Amino acid sequence: MSDASNVHADGLARRALDIHAKLLTMQIVPPGTEADFTNRLSAEYGWSSTRAERVYGEYLRFLALASTTPSMVVPSDDIDRVWHLHLLHTRHYWQVLCPTILDTDLHHEPSLSSAEDAGRHRDAYLETLRRYEATFGQTPPVAIWPRPCVVNAAPRFPLARRSAILALNPISPLLVICLILAIGLASQGLAALAMGIVVSAVALLALTLFVSHLEQNPARPKNRQNDGGSSCGTTSCSSSGNDDASHGHGCSGSHACGSSCGSSCSGGCGGGGD
Structure with missing residues (x-):
């Protein structure tokens, strides 16, 4: 300057x-x-x-x-x-x-x-x-x-899809082993045992995804109005x-800036009597 x-x-x-x-x-x-x-x-x-x-x-x-x-x-x-x-x-x-x-x-x-x-x-x-x-x-x-907040860029994957991918990573080898074992047992005529392994693997997969969903979406307390x-x-x-x-916007609200800046003033501007 x-x-x-x-x-x-x-x-x-x-x-x-x-x-x-x-x-x-x-x-x-x-x-x-x-x-x-x-x-x-x-x-x-x-x-x-x-x-x-x-x-x-x-x-x-x-x-x-x-x-x-x-x-x-x-x-x-x-x-x-x-x-x-x-x-x-x-x-x-x-x-x-x-x-x-x-x-x-x-x-x-x-x-x-x-x-x-x-x-x-x-x-x-x-x-x-x-x-x-x-x-x-x-x-x-x-x-x-x-203070206005900065809106973060959208993640490459939606949160739900990204959490599912992360949850599958640790159990992927186990699921592959179960699938190979089930195919081998089925080829030897042990279809019932193979089906049991498949059902157990599916149950493990469902449980893993459910736990991941709970971790990504914890219970949120209700908003409380305050005098701030x-x-x-x-x-x-x-x-x-x-x-x-x-006049415009500082922010507090749902996404980063809370609400859009700039709506009309109610009742016209400068109107009214004493």
Whole structure:
């Protein structure tokens, strides 16, 4: 990176930190109301008060990055939930946050449900994690900013076929001996004894494959929901003067990335009243 690029990046980081300092004093819900904003988060999403405060704190950091980064930035799903609730407070969002704190309009836009868009969001999410660390000097907390995983290449053989091949290797010589012995006995008129050997060999083969199947497919405990981070963000945002500020995916789920990155935000973007 050139010296000019370093200076530019340092300038953006300083501006993000300045905006973050202002955000820390922000009050979305007017003082004296029955429930503050983090209590509303707890009620809306079933979070503990501690988790609601932590996610809200990370949301403020996301706002600082989104309003100063000249490229796509991507929040996690939990941070996006905070963003959705904030957007419902339209007066504060559009009359206080954007003009007086961020000094730019930060829009929430739906992303496209396509493989290409999913890859774009995932790359942007990884870049957001790097921008976070460069700006705030610390690693984003995994419980709120889940890390995308790398999908491993498919094995050459399906798992079931591969486990069967591995199971047959140790007993192959024994099966060959049994077959030769059975043929020899049958040629001498000892058909019943030959049949017994064949049946025993088949039983041994079936038992070996069954044990191999159990070893490859152990009983799995049922998934338990917890109060940790969710998988990934799925909508997008953009600020005036920036390219995109889009949100995408960290991961936790079935295969390596959990779910595809990028589905549309519900209920439109920026809608709703106070």
